[in-house]
Amino acid sequence: MAKTIAEINQKIKQGKAVVVTAEEVIDIAREKGVSKAAEEIDVVTTGTFSPMCSSGLFLNIGHSTPRIKFGGGKVYLNDVPAYTGLAAMDIFLGATALPDDDPRNKIYPGEFRYGGGHIIEELAAGKDIRLEAIAYGTDCYPRRKLETWININDINNAILFNIRNAYQNYEVGVNLSDRMIYTYMGVLKPELGNANYCTSGQLSPLLNDPYYKAIGIGTKIFLGGGVGYVAWHGTQHNPDVPRGDNGVPKEPAGALAVIGDLKQMNPEWLVGTSMLGYGCTLTVGIGIPIPVLSEEILRYTTVTDAEIFAPIIDYSEAYPKMKAGNLGEVSYAELKSGHIKIQRKDVPTASLSSYYKAQEIANILKGWIEKGEFLLTEPAAPLPGAESGITIKPLKERPVME
Amino acid sequence: MDVSQRIVLHFPPRITNQSIVCRLAKDFDLSFNILKASVTPGEEGLMVMELSGDQRNYDKGIQYLTEVGVKIQSLSQDVVRNEARCTHCGACVNLCPSGAFSIDPETRNVLFDHNKCVGCGLCVKACPPRAMELYF
The missing domain is CATH 3.30.70.260 (ACT domain)
Structure with a gap:
């Protein structure tokens, strides 16, 4: 039954491709069996909509008259600093960047109302952004100051390049201490007052392709409401972790670096986000099509929330102090029920990842493919698996002698 | 009555x-x-x-x-959810002390029940996209 991407694309062009979401495929395979389902279905669409801190934007705003060299100087966008260590007119804005005068956690917990992620959202929405730059001036780039409004429709390039997105599974955050803590996993109440998780489970891209047999470098994806591509494996990509019989990692494992043109994206799918007491970030919408090239690939997409497990981690002590061990494992089905049991205590759960929006993304991508507007790409290279020997290591600190 | x-x-x-x-x-x-x-x-x-x-x-x-x-x-x-900003993540659900937020088990939509809200404002700063607004 093996299909090729070229064959699937032929069917997409003819409007004949059978496309289902990673949620719909579960019931179809249950009803018809995996091999019949694999024969009939051509593409399974996935989706996720979560805060993803390692996101950012490369901008080229066009040369001013006279010319100015941002490289080595300073650039602010709506008072948020951008990175300038590139050529004259290229800058990079990270999702977690904050204005210099933001009080941060000096007034604890900091509110982090506005940062890089919010600017990315506003640029995507077509809003004007105030740019201020100071440069040192050279013979070929004499100008030393620039203050101007910029708009995404007028500048040369706005390239979203997120170096670590779409994590393959994630931890469940809890708090064993006796005070409220403010983390990237949300506000965690004392003494196991709540438990927060953060993937779309059975809809999440890499949880549906646990061994990276379908998604690779060059895979065309839904990114921020537009089209993007998988550029590389994400930083901290860690394929060699304990996995269940179904291949699904039992802790954070793979990750993706993704890239796309912000000009064709939509602020509905790139939302500036504020984590109380932690910082600013960007909530990113990603949807990845999985071509059903084999029965095995389809079988992986039938994974259910009951078969995906996440470790429970104490964010008051174990996480900040890099202590090994967890407080047990729970399935996403249990997490989504609203309550889990930890140390015999009934703990209410919440998600930072919007399953509602993940469903919407998987359905939008499904619609694009059904209408023949979105063709699949052949990966240029696979994502590294466990055999690659890639692991993530903690920092080995070495004392610096004066 | x-x-x-x-x-x-x-x-x-x-x-x-x-x-x-x-x-x-x-x-x-x-x-x-x-x-x-x-x-x-x-x-x-x-x-x-x-x-x-x-x-x-x-x-x-x-x-x-x-x-x-x-x-x-x-x-x-005085307590309003900005529907355009809410992403329905659900971070508010287990924070609200009076249980004013819940998730529709079918659609996974986050529901806000005004009648249960006590106006404490805990959700306002804890909402990641800052969709909850308090006007007093």
């Missing part, structure tokens, strides 16, 4: 040194549960309460408050 309403009272500075709220119980036989209060003599005061009792007494109590100069609003008008 008994009624019970969650209301927000705004006291103009000139009356914050008078005893007003206690008269709701004494003169109108109403019971109140104060959910939030910030009343400083000489400044504008704010009180969020659940006021209950017989409908006729309730109406008279509200009329009395209005006559002495208290501005009254329903709590639901």
